[in-house]
Amino acid sequence: MANTPQAKKRARQNEKRYAVNRARRSRIRTFLRKVEEAIASGDQSAAKAALQAAQPELMRGVTKGVMHKNTAARKMSRLSSRVKSLG
Known part of the structure; x- marks a missing residue:
């Protein structure tokens, strides 16, 4: 349990963060799931649209510190190659 005022404040800040x-992480996962569903349906145009919507969300997660840059790049690369292979 936090005893000092500083530690109490840090605990409050940590809860908010x-x-x-x-x-943010949940929002990113939702966008990724939409891409996965579009790929599973076999509709390349829908998959491309979902991928275009997911890209900025992934990068925003990187800038906000929710996700590592390489993780986001790896996910984008794998998803885009799967979308490309649909056509």
Whole structure:
């Protein structure tokens, strides 16, 4: 348990950060799931559109510190190659 005022404040800040980051991560996963569903349906145009929508979300997660840059790049690369192979 936090005893000093500074530690109490840090605990409050950590709770807020955790909630914000969790929401961001959930939002990113939702966009990725939409791409996966479009790929599974076999519709390349829908998959491309979903991928275009997911790209900025992934990069925003990187800039906000929710996800590592290489992780986002790897996910984008793998998804784009799968979308490309549909056609």
